Every structure is written in structure tokens, then in C-alpha cells.
Amino acid sequence: MTKKIKEIQGFIDNKTIYNLDVGLNNYFINNFYNKIIEDINNNKYDRKYFSQLQNNLNRINVELKDYKHESAIIVGEVQSGKTNNIIGAVCQAMDLNYDLIILLGGTNNNLLEQFKARMYNTFENRKSYFKLETSHSEIEFSNHMKNNERVIILSLKEDDNLEKIYREIEFSEDLLKNKKILLIDDECDYATVGKYKKSPNINNESNHKYFKRNYILKWTKIYELINNILIKSSGKYLGITATPYANIIAKHNNFLWPRKILKLESSENYTGIDFFKKNSYCYKIIEKKDIQSAVKYFLVVSSILKYIKYKFNNFQMLINCDSKNSGQESIKSSVTNLINHLNKIMNIKIFKTIIDEVIEDGAFLKTLVINCNIQELYDIAKKNLADMFENIDIWNQNYENKIKESNLQIIIGSTLISRGYTFPNLLVEVITLSRQQKQPIDTLLQRARWFGYRKDNNFYKFMKIFMTQQVYKNYEEAYFVNYNLYNNILSEYVIENSINIIEKIKDYAKTYKTIKLTDKE
Structure with missing residues (x-):
């Protein structure tokens, strides 16, 4: 033809x-x-x-x-x-x-x-x-x-x-x-x-909206x-x-x-919420404003990976925060000051102390560090500090947003780093943002940029996700709802009549204290 x-x-x-x-x-x-x-x-x-x-x-x-x-x-x-x-x-x-x-x-x-x-x-x-x-x-x-x-x-x-x-x-x-x-x-x-929006005058709303208390659902x-x-x-x-x-x-x-x-069927190599629940050592509970422990972890582990000549050397650390630009700038300033301080004070003795802090709960990392020449590892860490200092980026509509091919990168953001985008060599993610009211599952799961295919060369063993106790509870409950959706409610690969599953999903989510299905329910 x-x-x-x-x-x-x-x-x-x-x-x-x-x-x-x-x-x-x-x-x-x-x-x-x-x-x-x-x-x-x-x-x-x-x-x-x-x-x-x-x-x-x-x-x-x-x-x-x-x-x-x-x-x-x-x-x-x-x-x-x-x-x-x-x-x-x-x-x-x-x-x-x-x-x-x-x-x-x-x-x-x-x-x-x-x-x-x-x-x-x-x-x-x-x-x-x-x-x-x-x-x-x-x-x-x-x-x-x-x-x-x-x-x-x-x-x-x-x-x-x-x-x-x-x-x-x-x-x-x-x-x-x-x-x-x-x-x-x-x-x-x-x-x-659609999104729920407050409306003081609900009598003049169009047919594309319906009521929920004093809110209406308005199609976008x-x-x-x-x-x-x-x-x-x-x-x-x-x-x-x-x-x-x-x-x-x-x-x-x-x-x-x-x-x-x-x-969709997922590959056996997929590492999602089920996988990380079973490998809970990947999580570390921190106080809300404790970014220091995450930065130290990123420094030490990225240095170890470069020392052992891991297949990549451009690793990412994400800090998931509020969408307000002022808050993101404040976090960037804090991270910049912290890295600058570490660069000024660090010597081999202090570096060893930082290593001990980082690997105290990680048998896998301890084994690797034992086989490292500390002087060589320290020299790499000093270069990594300079690299980190130069590559602290805010991702929002006001900045150019891209993965850097040969650098360590600390990325601060909200929606732009929370949905759809793949960070190929994500080593650290920090999530401290939570609500007093129930957290929507869709937002929680989309923020989990550490999900994906992380088994290659045991990369998941190097990863660490830093979150508050409240956020950890949110993810624990989200696990059960997500598991129920994919394994019980969507029990077949093709659901011909989805109206039958609406109430099942709603009923199942009602049993949880810290989460809800979505802000649009």
C-alpha cells in the first residue's frame, strides 16, 4: 500500500x-x-x-x-x-x-x-x-x-x-x-x-450545580x-x-x-503504596519544620551513591509545601542557609557524626558505609554540598521548571511537583503539609512521587520519605481505601456499569477518621 x-x-x-x-x-x-x-x-x-x-x-x-x-x-x-x-x-x-x-x-x-x-x-x-x-x-x-x-x-x-x-x-x-x-x-x-464553592445566593444558580449544605458544586x-x-x-x-x-x-x-x-495491570516491579507499606523503613517521622534531617540524608546518601559509582548521579529531593509563593521562598531561604552553614562548619569529624545520624536506622546503608573510604566519601560530600547550594529550585508558574541532567537538585513546590510528573531519580521527599480536617485521598496519593519503578538496582533501599506523624496516619488509611478500590471494588479489569460501585466506595471511606475520598464529594 x-x-x-x-x-x-x-x-x-x-x-x-x-x-x-x-x-x-x-x-x-x-x-x-x-x-x-x-x-x-x-x-x-x-x-x-x-x-x-x-x-x-x-x-x-x-x-x-x-x-x-x-x-x-x-x-x-x-x-x-x-x-x-x-x-x-x-x-x-x-x-x-x-x-x-x-x-x-x-x-x-x-x-x-x-x-x-x-x-x-x-x-x-x-x-x-x-x-x-x-x-x-x-x-x-x-x-x-x-x-x-x-x-x-x-x-x-x-x-x-x-x-x-x-x-x-x-x-x-x-x-x-x-x-x-x-x-x-x-x-x-x-x-x-467540578469544585464545591460557597454561594450566598443559591437561587440564581444554573442547572449545572447542585447543593451541599451552603455550598454548591459548580462545573469547571x-x-x-x-x-x-x-x-x-x-x-x-x-x-x-x-x-x-x-x-x-x-x-x-x-x-x-x-x-x-x-x-490497568501493574508490573511486578511497580512500587506503590502497597510496596512501601511493607517496606516502612523508607519512611521517617519528623516534626513539621524539620527539613534539616532530610537535607543531611540527601547529602550523605547521594555521596554514597556517587562513591559506589551508581548508574545515575543526578538525584532529586522534593519538598512538598503550600502553594503560596511566599512560603516557598521562605523554605528556599531556610534550605540555602542550612546548606551554607554545613559547608562552613563541616570537617571529617562532623561528617562522621552526620553519617551516624543518617544511617542509625538503616542496616543496608551501614553495610555500604563500612566499605567506604571516609576521606574519599567526605571529598565527594563537600562537592555535593556546593552542587546542592547551586541547585535549590522552586517549581511554580514564575520559574523555569526542569530536571537537571548532571546535578543534585532540591525542588520546592506544590501542585507542579504533586501530580503526573515523574522524577526519575527521586532520593528524598518531604511532606509535612496536612489539614486539621480530613485529607482527600486523591491529593495524598498524587503527592506520592516516590511511587513508581524503584526496584532497579535496589534504588528503593536508598530512598527516604520524611513526613509528620499526622501525614503518616493519612497514608496508612489511604492504603486501605486504595487497596479496596483496586482489589475489591474494581475486581475485574473491565467494569461495564460503574454506577454499581459508587455507594461501595462511599461506604468504605466513611469508616476512616483522617481521610476522605476527594474535595469534590
């Missing part, structure tokens, strides 16, 4: 993009699988991962083949590899001749850039028409629709981009008749679902735009999240409420 390839110059921000107007049976998914096999051969994934990924994508494929104007969500645990399943789903949709695929790749530029890199890696030289959208781009795909060319849009999930997509769909309404359209919504429980602007896009285009909706509580318990007479739930 011949392929007509058309190169389009300067269409989006002067980027070069491509178009493929002929469908080839399994062309895209086979190329995607070849990429995964390359990663397996490079020891990025184990071989069992491939069969589990295929199982997941086979179930997604069944859903995509059944083209109906309806919604479903894909549920997989935090940091368990949902991105590969999303990209695989896009490949399957291309093979199934979907005409327009809109992929909402997160709610911030960090997530979008991570998604963009993965998508480009997958579609590189695959001759797909790949259209990247940013907040500065115009969205114009009607000309391609006229030529029966298929379009993939990768977009940030925010009002301006969704407005542009909706306007273009309105403009192309006649062209979209009898077309297959898919909207994939990553992190679909965040920003898409993003929800309304996604809903309008799907209604106008008669498209299919596929949401993806690790924490589907807000989606499941939302009013089930709205279009985005999931009629069907697909549960």
Missing part, C-alpha cells in the same frame, strides 16, 4: 510536521511495540511488562473499536506507567482510522513537555501527522479534514486551548460529520470535575469546554487517572461521568 507523505512547514511555531493519509493495518501499534521492545532490551522494563502492557492495550482496543458517543475512564495506580498506555491507545486509534485525536496532556507545562518528549520519541519517523498545540498556537485543522487527513492534537488542559479547539470544531462541524473523534483526558480527575470551565467539544463533535471520551474518586462519585447524569471503567 502506498503512503502519501506531505511535509508542512511553519504551521505551528515554525515546527515541521507530517501527515499520513492512508491507514495501514496495525502500523502504528507495531511501531510502538517495537519501541517498547527496544526499551526492554536496554533494561528499562522487564519482559513481563510487555505482556501486561499488551493485555491493557487489548482491552483499550476493544473499547476503541466500539465507537460510540460515550465516556469511559482508564484507571492505573500512581506512577505505574499510564503514559505508555496512553501513547499505545493513540497508536491503536490511528490504526482504527480515527480522524481526530485530541490528547489533553496534563494541566501544566512540565507534564506537557514530558508527554511531548514521549510522543515525539514514539512517532519519530513514523510519518504520522502530529500536530502540537501550545497556548501561543492557533488551532486550524479544517483544511486537513477537507483532504481526509487525520490529525493528532497534543494540548495543555486549560481554558484558552480548549476554547480554540471548540471554535475550530464549530467551524468544521460539517466536515466532522461521520468522522471518528477521540478525546483523551490525562489526569481526568483534576480540573475536569474546563469541564464545560470538554463537554461542549464532545457534544458538538459527537466524539468519544477516554479519561485516564490513578485517583478516580471525583469522577466516579460526581453526578452521573453528566456526559463525562464514566459509564465504563478499565483497570
